[in-house]
Amino acid sequence: MSLLVTDYSWTQTDSTVYISVPLKGAKVGNVDVLSTDEYLKVHYPPYLFEAFLFEPVDDARSTAKVGxxxxxxxxxxxxxxxxxxxxxxxxxxxxIKKVRERVLLQYQKKLQSESRSLEEKQHAEKKYALETIMKLEKEENYRIHRMKDTVREKATAELTEWQLKQKQKAEDAQLIFQCQRHDQNKLKVTPENQEDGCLVGQKVKVDPKYNNEAKSKNNQPDLPLPRLVGNIQVTFTPRVFPTALRESSLPEEEEWLKKQADVRRAVNADVVELKDLKEKERSLDWLKDKGDKCFVTGDYLGAVNVYNLAIKLNRKIPALYLNRAACHLKLRNLHKAIEDSSQALDLLTPPVAANAGARARASVRRGSAFCQLQLYAEGLQDYEAALTIDPHNEALQTDTQRIRAIIHATATNPETQ
Structure with missing residues (x-):
C-alpha cells in the first residue's frame, strides 16, 4: 500500500510549470519518475505522487532533477x-480512467521504441567491432605473409650464393689437380726441381691465383654436415582474453576479471550459504522460532540474521518481514523498519479478516518508525489505518491522540519544529 504525497508545491510561468516533491528520506537511486503529456508520477516506496495535469505539456522537453x-x-x-x-x-x-489508459499505451510504445533503439545500437556496435577485428586480422595476416616472403627470399639468395661458391671451389680444385698430373707425367719430380707445385725448367702456364686459392682452401677446416631435421615443442601461457599479450593492457584485464569474479561470488553467495545449512536449519518453522527466541532474549542483531536467512528460503511470508521490522525498530534502523513493514503490507493482500491482526501490527510498526523520524503526518496515517482495523484498542487510541496533539502543536507554533 503506497502513501500519497500531499505536501508538494508548484509554481508556474506563462510557458513552464515547476513541481517540487519532497523525498522524505528516500534514497536517490530508488526514485522512479514517469512523465507524459497529460500525466506525472513520482514513486519512491512507500510514497507515491501522481498528477493528472490540467493542460497538456511538451513531454519531449520535460526534465526532472533529483537531489x-x-x-x-x-x-x-x-x-x-x-x-x-x-x-x-x-x-x-x-x-481519469481515459487518461490512465492513454498514458499506459504511450508508455508501452515508448518502452518498445527504446528497446528497439537499444537493440539496433548494440547490433551496430557488434557489427563495427566485428569489422574492426576482421580488418586487424587481415592486416596482421598480410604483415606475417610479407615477413615470411622476405625471410624466404633472403634464405634463397644465401643458398644460391653458397651453391655458386661451392661450384667455383670444385672447378678450381679440378684445374689444379689436372695441372699437377700433367707435370708428373713429363718429369720426375724431386725436391730440388719442385717449386710451388711446378717443375723447374718446365714451362707450364698456371695462373698464380689458383695456387694461392688452393693453399688457402687446403688450410680451411672441413664444413660440418647439415643438421638433422627435428621438432621444437613450443608452449604458450593460457590466457582468458583472445588478444596477444603485447596488444593487451594487463592491469585493465586483471581489474575486469576481478570485477567479474566479485559479481559471480555475489550471485552465488546465497546458493553457497544455503548449501552449507544443515537439514533442520532449512526449515522455515525452525528458523522463525529461533529468531523469535533471539528477539525475546534481546539479541536483536542475531534475530535479524536468522530472519534474513529465512527470507532467502522463502520471500513470500509476511510474518518474517513483520518480525524483522520489529528488530530494526529496536536497533533504530528506522528506514529498514519502514521497508520491511511496507513489504509485509504488500504481501498481506487482499485484506481479509484472517490477516487483520498482522496488517494492524505492520501499520503500527511503520507508523512508529515514521514518528521516530519526526514524520508525524505519515505516522498518523498508519496509526489511523490500524485503528480502522482494531477500533477498540485503547493503546492505539492513546498513541493516535498523542500524534495528533504533536501535529497540532507544530502547526500552531512552528518554532517548536
Missing part, C-alpha cells in the same frame, strides 16, 4: 497561458 531531498520537475507548456489548477479534479473518474 537535496527533493524532486524538481520542469514541464514546458504547449500553450502560453496561466493554469487555473495544477491537476484536474479526481471527481471526474471517467476522464
Amino acid at each position: 537535496n531531498g527533493v524532486v524538481v520537475v520542469r514541464l514546458p507548456k504547449r500553450t502560453n497561458k496561466v493554469w487555473e489548477h495544477l491537476m484536474i479534479t479526481r471527481n471526474n473518474k471517467e476522464k
